[in-house]
Amino acid sequence: MKLLEDRIRNDSEVLPGNVLKINSFLNHQVDPELMMAVGTEFAHLFKDAGITKVLTCEASGIAPGVMTAYELHVPMVFARKKKPSTLNDEVYWADVYSYTKKTTNQICVEQKFLNPNDRLLIIDDFLANGEAVKGMINIAHQAYAEIAGVGVVVAKSFQGGSTWIKKHGYKLEALANIASLADNQVHFVGEN
Ligand code: 5GP
Numbered sequence: 450m451k452l453l454e455d456r457i458r459n460d461s462e463v464l465p466g467n468v469l470k471i472n473s474f475l476n477h478q479v480d481p482e483l484m485m486a487v488g489t490e491f492a493h494l495f496k497d498a499g500i501t502k503v504l505t506c507e508a509s510g511i512a513p514g515v516m517t518a519y520e521l522h523v524p525m526v527f528a529r530k531k532k533p534s535t536l537n538d539e540v541y542w543a544d545v546y547s548y549t550k551k552t553t554n555q556i557c558v559e560q561k562f563l564n565p566n567d568r569l570l571i572i573d574d575f576l577a578n579g580e581a582v583k584g585m586i587n588i589a590h591q592a593y594a595e596i597a598g599v600g601v602v603v604a605k606s607f608q609g610g611s612t613w614i615k616k617h618g619y620k621l622e623a624l625a626n627i628a629s630l631a632d633n634q635v636h637f638v639g640e641n
Contacts, residue, residue: 504526565594571586603624
């Protein structure tokens, strides 16, 4: 998606450890027009997939997730990283190792929001090693929901997540595919 790639070129920072900082339009401040364009693109890519619900993870999945759900006219559910006191015990849990924080956290979704009739579109901001997506797939399996596909705003294709998702037979759409962050530069897949 050219609009997104251009924004990444002009408005991002490469941090040590192959981390891309895009705090000015997605991970801290959010650009709603760009997020709407992201949602429109995901909705177009999955329009024939029979999606009943978007599943994402707080916090940074919410902006692209809700825009995608809006365009598909379905609800969005976001997995929570801490169980709030307002949630009862009926939740699905999964472990997720955080690439950026180097810690394992649990995510949870209240059981009543996922069911076996659901065809889920999993959305996230970044795909690195795939741990967050694997956690959401785990939760979908616990609910016996079908997974129609995975959409990520940015995939760092040089890390293992993209390969894992495709190898396990899930449709994957990434709106920006990064081949490398060598020399503190963003190199997109297919770029010279
Ligand atoms: P994974 O679980 O695929 O290893 O990593 C994905 C999660 O880690 C994303 O949800 C995102 O929050 C965070 N993440 C991974 N790589 C990056 C990165 O380069 N930049 C930012 N901002 N977040 C990242």
